Amino acid sequence: MKAAFGKDKWQYLLYTISHPVDGFYWIRHQDRGSVPLAVLLVICFSLCFSVNRISASFIVNDVEPATVDSLQELSGVLLLYGLLCVGNWSITCLMNGSGRMKDIAIAIGYGCAPMIPALLLATLFSQFITVEEGAFYYLIIGLGVAYAVVVMLLGIRQVHDYTMGKTLITLFLTFVAILFILFVSLLLIDLIGQVYNFFRSIYTELVFRM
């Protein structure tokens, strides 16, 4: 566990975010990254997202506080993260991607990192602004999101050793795969429910007759 959150992993995280191309290359080839750290970053991102929604200043915040449920948002983000990883892995497996599951998980997880300070900074900054200065608030968040997207894209490209075009195509297919996974799992859940109801009705029938 110490190795997963060791000092070198943190330092390498910083290096990866500032030098995505090199960083992700060595993550792929020398195992310099850490999956637990990536998951931790995703969790942090989700928490910061909730913090931003609930405590950004009234001036820029149009969210009803009663609708913010950080645990629900956390489970949503983690589910999306899992779906992205599985979807991307299942597509890139078929399309000559050289990335392993852990590489994909690290690329997406590390990609979330820039959004954490951006959200926190924007939330803090929003406490000191008026409506006219709201543009700066959105600029901070926009920059964070843009940086995160760039890191994620470069990360996925690098761990699979793809060209940019192919990365985008596989990403599109990833979303199709996610929809497919959701469809199949809904089907499965429904089926399980029906089987359960079948046995349950047999049971109640027996109970009533005895």
Next chain:
Amino acid sequence: MKFLKKLSALFLALVLLVTGLPVLALADDVPYDTYNYDYWENIVRIPAPYVPDGAISGVSLNCGAFASPQDICVAPNGDLYVADTGHNRIVVVDGTGRRVERIIDSFENDGEQDTFNAPTGVCVSENEQLYVADRENQRIVVLELDGTLDRIVRDPQSDVLPAGFVFKPLKVSVDYADRIYCIAQNMFQGILVFETDGQFSGFFGTINVSLSLWEKFWKKIATKEERQNQTLYIATEFTGMDIDESGFVYATNIDEAGKQGVRRLNPRGEDVIKKGRNEDVGGDLWTSGSGAYAGPSQITDVVYRGEGIFSLLDRKRGRIFTYDHEGNLLYIFGGLGTQEGTFTTPVAVEQWNGELLVLDATRAEIYRFAPTEYGSLINQAVALRYDGDEALAVPLWERVLELDENNELACSGIGKAYLSAGDNKTAMKYLKLGMNRDYYSVAFKRYRSEILRDHLGQALTIAGVALVVILAAAQVRKRTRNKKAAKKGGEQG
């Protein structure tokens, strides 16, 4: 044992207290829901703004029960005119609501006695003339208030009217210049406007049909035969109207999207209504569900109540929605039912002696609603704001907050007053409670510069001192390091 007894007694007392509480809370005894929508479009219960205050019917007036009355109108002198459609007569009720002033069921036309045939609309102009939409006779009859005929408007002639058009006026309204605005049956092109001399001058306030992209797509790929079988996309008809003191026409229509049930038409016929922060003047915001009770509100009449306030009547759920001039909902009350104060088929709404009147066609009665303290406080405060006397409205808003502590308009009004009084921090608190972002921003800006002005000196001093200390420390460290290095070097050498 004694302890147990005490405990059970305490428990019993608590149970009694808890079960007793709701009974106390139900002091407001009206047969309908009274509510409003907050900033996030949640339903919030409010105290009753209006309470039922009896009914006026043909029976109570001793003139025989009305038969399917379709319209009411209040004259400038306070008389109430009822279009008793089924009995082909106009009943004039005096200002007390207890006595019939007179009944107009015939008039002299070219030396002959003439009668109405299903009069569905009635209006008294500022110049004290009575306008009757005489539907089945296909004309608008203009009478003096004593019942003598002034003129008759019929057979509008124009190229813009479709061939074979039968003019069946349903509702009629008149502005200060005696221009006649008329809603006619099966006329989807807008309100018909007649000049003072009775000449048809054109359509007014046409509702444009808006097709969604999806509908356009299907229209595009449908064949001619298919298109003929499809339902026509036609604009909705207007249902009711009223005219404010500056001659703007408020006209209601049934909007299938439930977003805009009323239009405010300027003299050129353009809609200039303000839709408030919900971008919605169509009645209920929550309309989902199934059955006859669900679906968007069907606004059937409007009354302009002065100072920018207007009320809409919804025949779907029998509710009355009151808006201010910015299109913000003030309060909602009313409902369908059979108790007094609820409706079966509400068709018309009017304001009369500060009360609201709603005409029910099926039950052939007019229901009166008297404002409560809550309702009249809001009316007065909104009127003061409309006139620009926002400071005078503050005590009213404070009383409103005592009755209904969640009232956002009251919080916002008080916040604005604090803002102009210079108490920015309190203003911020109230403006946030009132969800008034723009004014909150102004208050915050002033508060921020206040803080900066008071503390900038101190902050700069602290920062300056800190800077000097850091620089000095760095210098000292550098020197000691140099000395050490020199010492080391000396030893080595």
